[in-house]
Amino acid sequence: MTTTDRRDMTGTPVPGTGKLPLEGLRILDITVVWAGPYGTMHLADWGAEVIRIESIKHFATSTRGQMARPPLEFVRLRNTGMGYVDDEPGERPWNRQAIFNTHSRNKLSVTMDLSSPEGQEALERLVAQADGFLENNVAISMERFGITWERLSAINPRLIMVRMPAFGIEGPYKNYRTWGNHMEALAGHPLLRSYPDEDPSRGPSGVPSDAAGGVGGALAFIMGLRHRNKTGKGILIEAPTAENFVPFLGDFVMDYSMNGRVYTQLGNGHPFLAPHNVYKCAGDERWITIACRSDDEFRTLCQIMGEPGLADDSRFADSLSRYQNRRALDEAISRWTAEQDARETMNRLQAAGVPAGMVLDESDVHADPHVAERNFFQEVTHPEAGTHKNPTTGFKLQNTPYEIRRHAVLLGQDNEYVYKNVMGYSDEEYQKFIDMGHVGMDYDPDVQ
Amino acid sequence: MFMPLDGVRIIDLTHYTAGPYGTRILGDYGADVIKIERPGGGDPARRIGPFYHDEPDLEKSGLFLFLNTNKRSITLDFKTEKGKQIIKELVKDADILIENFPPDVMPSAGLGYEELSQINPRLVMTSISNFGKTGPYKDWVGLDLTLYAMGGNMWGSGDPELEPLKTAGRMASFHVGYAAALASALGLTNAELRGQGENIDVSYFEVTLQSIDGRMQKLLGYQYNNQVPMRVSPGASLGLGSGIYPCLDGMFMTTAGAAQFPNMARMVGAEDILTEPGWDTVAARSRPEAAEEWEATLIPWMLERTTKEVQRACMEYGVLGGPVNTIENLMNDEDFDARGFWQTIDHPATGPLTYPGFNSRIHFEDGERPARRRAPLLGEHTVEILKEIGIEGEEVSLLRSEGVI
Numbered sequence: 001m002t003t004t005d006r007r008d009m010t011g012t013p014v015p016g017t018g019k020l021p022l023e024g025l026r027i028l029d030i031t032v033v034w035a036g037p038y039g040t041m042h043l044a045d046w047g048a049e050v051i052r053i054e055s056i057k058h059f060a061t062s063t064r065g066q067m068a069r070p071p072l073e074f075v076r077l078r079n080t081g082m083g084y085v086d087d088e089p090g091e092r093p094w095n096r097q098a099i100f101n102t103h104s105r106n107k108l109s110v111t112m113d114l115s116s117p118e119g120q121e122a123l124e125r126l127v128a129q130a131d132g133f134l135e136n137n138v139a140i141s142m143e144r145f146g147i148t149w150e151r152l153s154a155i156n157p158r159l160i161m162v163r164m165p166a167f168g169i170e171g172p173y174k175n176y177r178t179w180g181n182h183m184e185a186l187a188g189h190p191l192l193r194s195y196p197d198e199d200p201s202r203g204p205s206g207v208p209s210d211a212a213g214g215v216g217g218a219l220a221f222i223m224g225l226r227h228r229n230k231t232g233k234g235i236l237i238e239a240p241t242a243e244n245f246v247p248f249l250g251d252f253v254m255d256y257s258m259n260g261r262v263y264t265q266l267g268n269g270h271p272f273l274a275p276h277n278v279y280k281c282a283g284d285e286r287w288i289t290i291a292c293r294s295d296d297e298f299r300t301l302c303q304i305m306g307e308p309g310l311a312d313d314s315r316f317a318d319s320l321s322r323y324q325n326r327r328a329l330d331e332a333i334s335r336w337t338a339e340q341d342a343r344e345t346m347n348r349l350q351a352a353g354v355p356a357g358m359v360l361d362e363s364d365v366h367a368d369p370h371v372a373e374r375n376f377f378q379e380v381t382h383p384e385a386g387t388h389k390n391p392t393t394g395f396k397l398q399n400t401p402y403e404i405r406r407h408a409v410l411l412g413q414d415n416e417y418v419y420k421n422v423m424g425y426s427d428e429e430y431q432k433f434i435d436m437g438h439v440g441m442d443y444d445p446d447v448q
Numbered sequence: 449m450f451m452p453l454d455g456v457r458i459i460d461l462t463h464y465t466a467g468p469y470g471t472r473i474l475g476d477y478g479a480d481v482i483k484i485e486r487p488g489g490g491d492p493a494r495r496i497g498p499f500y501h502d503e504p505d506l507e508k509s510g511l512f513l514f515l516n517t518n519k520r521s522i523t524l525d526f527k528t529e530k531g532k533q534i535i536k537e538l539v540k541d542a543d544i545l546i547e548n549f550p551p552d553v554m555p556s557a558g559l560g561y562e563e564l565s566q567i568n569p570r571l572v573m574t575s576i577s578n579f580g581k582t583g584p585y586k587d588w589v590g591l592d593l594t595l596y597a598m599g600g601n602m603w604g605s606g607d608p609e610l611e612p613l614k615t616a617g618r619m620a621s622f623h624v625g626y627a628a629a630l631a632s633a634l635g636l637t638n639a640e641l642r643g644q645g646e647n648i649d650v651s652y653f654e655v656t657l658q659s660i661d662g663r664m665q666k667l668l669g670y671q672y673n674n675q676v677p678m679r680v681s682p683g684a685s686l687g688l689g690s691g692i693y694p695c696l697d698g699m700f701m702t703t704a705g706a707a708q709f710p711n712m713a714r715m716v717g718a719e720d721i722l723t724e725p726g727w728d729t730v731a732a733r734s735r736p737e738a739a740e741e742w743e744a745t746l747i748p749w750m751l752e753r754t755t756k757e758v759q760r761a762c763m764e765y766g767v768l769g770g771p772v773n774t775i776e777n778l779m780n781d782e783d784f785d786a787r788g789f790w791q792t793i794d795h796p797a798t799g800p801l802t803y804p805g806f807n808s809r810i811h812f813e814d815g816e817r818p819a820r821r822r823a824p825l826l827g828e829h830t831v832e833i834l835k836e837i838g839i840e841g842e843e844v845s846l847l848r849s850e851g852v853i
Contacts, residue, residue: 071731098669182770192616201692223452254510255498357594362670394655
């Protein structure tokens with residue numbers, strides 16, 4: 001561990017509480033889009049001082065929104081629920097966007113211009129004071145600013161560098177720019193999950209890969225730390241999103257490798273269980289998922305449906321026949337659910353031990369009793385976005401209480417602290433960085 | 449070559465997918481993972497396909513073989529008095545214990561955190577369950593489907609005119625296992641720095657709620673503008689130039705949107721459009737009808753090219769896009785091959801097979817790359833592990849005859 005004092009957002013040293021596992025560690029963060037920022041979120045959540053390195057002369061695409069200053073038409077066209085507060089981009093749209101504001105809690109932000117020699121000198125000073133450096137840009141974007149392992153490790157031999165672009169920093173795709181969904185298309189996911197009887201172009205494209213890559217990057221940093229504790233030396237670790245994602249399809253890879261089998265368009269089906277599907281309930285867009293793993297569970301389901309005879313129907317009497325006649329079974333269940341309230345049905349089925357889960361939309365999650373009792377949300381006030389309930393963590397360390405210590409960081413919010421206290425510039429020198437246009441809390445007027 | 453978790457011992461009481469995936473990752477980083485399996489059948493994943501040549505066999509499950517590399521297997525019935533004593537003996541020297549039974553199982557077997565932390569105060573105990581150890585749903589049952597429906601982004605996945613879709617296979621379970629590995633590593637860091645053990649509660653439901661796969665940010669976004677976002681077709685959230693399109697030999701997914709449209713216009717040789725009214729500004733290109741109008745140019749261009757040609761063009765012009773592949777296409781992709789991602793691992797029941805490689809690549813100074821040990825046969829290391837805690841000879845035979853091992 002470094003001996004760096006922990007400081008609050010104004011730069012005042014705070015005595016370490018000794019509670020958070022990563023307290024006292026300083027991490028530089030040039031991550032973009034989702035996977036990288038989600039990775040450094042975990043490190044900031046658990047105590048590291050994560051400093052986002054940003055620029056007011058250049059807008060990092062798809063990070064603080066799609067554009068620095070999106071026109072209203074663009075903002076309102078979308079219906080992805082990931083937009084701006086009250087659908088108003090406001091004075092500083094980059095501080096009001098839902099995606100960025102979800103993963104950027106507990107972090108710091110400094111702005112610098114890496115395309116100038118002064119910016120490069122500032123970067124070197126910062127690297128000298130850091131424990132970690134995480135980024136997920138294609139290789140060429142980092143090379144342009146001279147950010148390579150050779151240079152950074154020469155400045156700071158104890159640095160742990162985690163590089164997590166989609167396809168890594170070596171190989172034919174090292175400069176292939178994708179988001180999670182395109183990389184997943186390449187890795188086979190959208191074709192596997194799309195609807196059984198429809199054109200695959202109607203299927204969804206999600207980004208579980210970004211979630212995998214982010215966790216992989218955070219874990220890689222902690223592993224690098226252990227390596228350093230043992231050897232006294234820093235290390236470079238690649239955690240490419242694609243290579244973190246493909247194992248999530250591991251059973252499909254194994255089936256191809258063992259049997260040459262290729263699956264496509266599985267939808268909500270299961271390789272051998274039935275029922276295993278989503279069913280429409282009463283109301284608008286109300287759905288419930290139900291699956292049975294045994295004859296007993298199926299018998300219980302039939303009783304709750306008020307059709308105990310179904311369990312003795314020869315088409316559904318055992319798991320193989322249920323699977324073979326799954327369409328007829330799905331129709332029978334759908335006829336029943338169409339008249340039922342989704343939440344009530346979920347509660348009844350679960351009380352009887354049948355796996356069921358309603359498809360919760362965002363408003364359902366916010367109103368869910370289990371979510372409330374587990375304190376999954378924490379109210380946080382953000383100076384430019386207002387007060388909202390923020391999602392916290394997927395796991396609880398019971399001897400180490402979690403809290404969001406700080407709202408999503410504003411662009412350039414910690415410039416003074418980072419330039420003066422971390423990099424050691426004088427007041428006069430700091431003023432020069434302001435005059436040169438490195439330091440600020442607004443993108444330059446010509447940045448789109 | 450020093451692996452980050454060399455010398456770290458993990459007692460692995462997990463089964464099926466999520467837990468074993470978490471311990472697989474920690475094993476890859478060098479931990480000594482002792483997998484406790486039920487005498488007789490072992491991890492139920494051994495009975496889940498795909499099987500090698502479709503022959504059901506405890507040693508031929510592809511799911512099990514893939515999830516359990518770099519582990520040692522001991523069979524042990526920890527619900528017997530002697531079995532419990534052996535677990536406690538193993539815990540004395542362990543750093544982490546990971547389990548994924550329903551919340552009441554370990555405490556009622558006398559193996560809860562309270563008891564085990566008495567034996568080893570530095571122990572990190574990681575418990576994975578469907579809904580966590582507390583709350584009204586704590587005893588609820590679930591599968592990847594039902595848990596993803598509740599926690600994940602299922603409501604928003606799919607076509608607006610059709611039903612919501614889950615992710616493929618066991619994707620949510622893998623994510624939960626990965627989160628459990630991260631949580632365990634954080635707990636271990638604290639335990640080593642401060643001598644304080646940890647009791648970790650990993651909730652499948654909450655891991656999916658926290659996922660950046662369209663969920664976490666939508667939970668905040670919902671409060672920002674009171675919208676529950678309806679399902680949209682692939683990539684269509686950004687409109688213009690976003691979707692899955694047919695090519696000569698397959699399909700290709702792109703995302704452009706009004707802001708990033710100029711690169712796509714240049715890629716298809718239509719840069720002139722960028723000066724035309726209706727196309728010259730981001731605001732103009734945000735017209736809802738722009739997406740369909742643009743397809744009249746984009747689709748014919750796609751139809752004249754192979755997916756590989758479109759992919760190369762995307763790389764050249766900085767357009768976001770990827771081929772809609774099968775797993776077979778993936779396994780023949782040039783990049784994964786060139787990087788040496790795939791691994792060939794031999795196993796007595798299947799012979800050598802291609803497995804997914806490491807999630808992360810540590811750049812060791814000498815360029816060395818770690819190897820992986822194949823998944824263990826059921827109980828393969830029982831005698832060896834018992835010997836490490838001083839149980840040998842007749843004692844082992846007795847345990848065997850009593851059905852403890």
